[in-house]
Amino acid sequence: MRLIVFFLILPGVMIFGALDQEAFLFVQKLISEDFGTALAMCTDQVRAQLNVQSLSNIWNSLKTQFGSFKEITGYEKAIHGEYEIYNFTLRFERGEISALVTMNREGKVAGLFFTQATGSKYEPPDYVDLEGFEEKDISVNGLPGKITIPKSKGPFPAVALVHGSGPNDMDETIGPNKIFKDIAYGLSSNGIIVLRYHKRTLVEKMNPASLTVEEEVIKDAVKAVNILKQRKDVSEVYVLGHSLGAMLAPEIAERSKADGVIMISPPARPLEELMEDQLKYLQSLGLAKNVGETLKILEKLKRKEIPPNKIVLGTSARYFYDLKERQPVLTAKKLTVPMLLIFGGRDYQVSEKDQKIWSRELSGKENVKILVFEDLNHLMMVGEGRSTPVEYMKKGHVDKRVIDAIIEWMVK
Template sequence: MRLKTLLLAAALPLSALAAANTTAPDPATALLAELEQGRFAQAHARFNPAMAQAVSSPALTQLWQQLAQSLGALQRIEPDQTRQVEGNDVSTHLLHFQHGTVRATTAVDKAGHISGFHLAPVASAAAAPPADAPFTETALQVVAGPGPLGATLSLPKGPGPFPAVVLVHGSGPQDRDESVGPNKPFADIAHGLAAQGIAVLRYDKRSQARPQDFAQGASLALETTDDAIAAVALLKAQPGIDAGKVYVLGHSQGGMLASHIAKAGQAAGAILFAAPARPILDLLREQNVYLLAQSPQITAEAAKAHLDQLDAQIAALRSDKTAELPQLPGLTGAYWQELEAVDVIGQTRDAGLPTLLLQGGRDFQVVDADWNRLQAGLQGERFSFHHYPTLNHLGIAGNGPGTLAEYQQPGKVDAGLINDIAHWIHAQ
C-alpha cells in the first residue's frame, strides 16, 4: 500500500498520458520555482478554483516539506517533456533531490492556471543477478486485458521442476520490483527465493505500465486481479515449473486479494504480506493522522483543516459512486466501495488453501489492529503466522517508529522473512 494524500497531490485523470509535444508552459516552471523557494502561498495562488479546493495551501506546503524531509535537498530541476491532454498543457520535470528523483507532472488550463499537479518517484530497474547466481532471469509478458505487461521470471538453475510464486503489488502504480525510493522489495524477494530453489514471477502493474487502460474508470479486476490470475497461468506454463506448486504472494492491498487470486487461478496456496483487514479508507485516515503527528512544522490548525477535508472526502466516496478523492484522480467512489467490500478474512477462509501470513511490527500503514483481526479470524492448521517486530511495511528492518524518510534509506527485505517463505513453500 502506498501512502495516499500526504504523498500525492493531483487532479489529472489516469487517461492523461501520451500526446504531441508543445512549448513548455511557463506557469509549470514558475510553480516549481516557487515551491523550491518556499513561497507556498504564491504557488497555491496559481491553482484554478477546482484544484485550489481539492488541495489546500497547507496541504501543498505539507506535501513539499515532507518530500524534502524524505529525499533531502532539491539539487536541480530538469525539464522532461510537454504535451497536450484534454485541452491542458501538460509538462513533466525531473526533480533531482539528494536521495532520489521525482517526476513532477503539471497541467495548465487555457487560462494559464494550474489544473493538475502530480508527484511520483522515478525508479531504476533492479540490477541483473551476477553470472554466478544460482538462478537466471528471463523477460516475459503477462498477456491480459487491454494490453500486455512486462515481467521477469527468476528461475533456479538445475533440472527442476521448481515450486513457484507470483508476486502481486500493493496499491498505486507499481513497477515489477515494487520500487519505493531506492528499495526494491519484490526484487529482493524474487532473488532470495530463487536462490533457495523457488521460481518467482514479478510483473509491472497495469496502473504503472499502461495507465491509459483506465480511461473509462478503474476496478479491482482491471487494476489487479485479472492480471494476477493471468500471471499465475503464465507461470504454470513455463518449462521447469511444477504447475501444481504455484503460489500467490500479495503485498499490502495485493495481500487483501491474494486468496481470491489464488483460488481463481487454481494456485496451491496464498501468502499475505502486510495485508489490511479493516476498511481501507479507515487506514487512509490513520496514516494521515500518524504522519501529521510526525510533522511538527504543520500547525494544529492546518492539521485539523486537512483531516476535516479528508473526512468529508471519505464520506463522499462511501456514499457517492461518482465522487473522487482529488489527490488520487480517476479512482471514483465506485472503486473505493468495491475495495472496502473486500472481506479478506472471509475470502481467505473460504479459499480453502494453505495460507502464510506475514506482518512487520514497525509498519505504520498496516498495523497491529489488522494483524490481530487476521489472527482471530483465521484459525486452523492450514494458517501459519509470522510477526517481525523490527520490520516496516516493506519488510526492511529498522529502529524506532516507522517514518516516510525511512523509505528513502536503502535497505533489503529481511532475510529471515524470505527464509520463512521458502521454508513454508518447501513444506507444502
C-alpha cells in the same frame, strides 16, 4: 511523486518533522517552487548569498536542461563534523540530478549544491546467489515481465508476485528500494521460480471513473498464475501479494486455483479506514498538515455518500466501494490451501489492528501460519523507533528473515 506510499497519494498533505524530515521538506519546497518558504529554512549565511529570484533561476535552469520534475527516487545521509549532508536523487524527464543539502545542528539549511547524479545501480542483498538462477523476459497479458528460474534440476515450486497500490513496476520500486526484485532473487537463489511483471496502471492509461481492482490487479494476477501452471518445470504455484496485492491474494488464489497464498503486510479493513488511520498517525507525530478535508472525504466514503463516478483522492468512489465489497478475510477463511501471513511490527500502514483481525478470524485453521517481525516496516525492512514515510527513501533490502521464512514454509 510518492510521499505516503500505500494505496493513494493524498493531495494537500504535507510531510515534515525531525532533522531528516526537515531536509526532505526543504527539497519538497524547491520542487513545489515555494522558494520563499525554502529560503526561510536556510541559515543567515545562505540567505546572504541567495534570494527568491536566484533560487527560482537555479531551479528553472534545471528544468530547461532536464525537463519537468518527476519524483524523488532516494536519498543518502552522511555526517561531517557538526553538519549532516543529505544527497537527494531527483528524477526529471531527461535525467537525474543530485541535490546535496547540508543541515546544521539547529535544523537549518547551511548549504545547497546540485550535480549530475551518478546513477543508482541495484546491488543484490547478501542472501542472493546470482549464479544460482537465470532471468528471462516474459509477457503477462501483454505486460512486460521477468521470470527467474533456478539452475538446479526441477521441477520447482513457483510464485507469482502481486504488487501493492499505485502504478508499480515489476520490481515494486519504492524510492531506491526494489521489494519484488529482492524477493524474486532471494527465492530463486533457493530453488523457487518467481514471476513478476509491470502493473497495468504503469503501462496503460486507464479511466479512473470506471477503474476497479478487477482490471487493475486481479485479471493479470490470475493470468500470471495460469502461465506458471502451464510450465513443465513447475510443481506447484503460490500467490505472493504485498499490501493491496496481499489483500487481494485470497481472491486471486481462489479464482486461479493456486496451491498456496503468501500475504505480506495484508490489510484486513476497508481502504478508507486504513487511510484515515495513516493520516491520524502522521498527525500524532507532527508529520502531517492540512488533512481535515481529506478526513471529511474518507468519512463520506465510509457512509457511501459520494457518487460512484466522482473522482476523489486520485480515483473514483467506485474503487473504494468495490474494494470494500470483496471482503478478503471472509475469502481467506474459506480457503483450504496453505496460507502464510507476514507482518512488520513497525508498519503504520497495515497496523496491529489488521494483525488482530487476521489472527482472530483465522485462528484454529491448521492451514494458516502468521508471523510478525517486530523491527520491520511496511516494506519488510529493518528500522528503529516509529516508522515514517521518509525512511522508505533510504536504500535497503527486504530482510533475510522474511526470505528465509517464506522458503522454509514452502518447503514444509
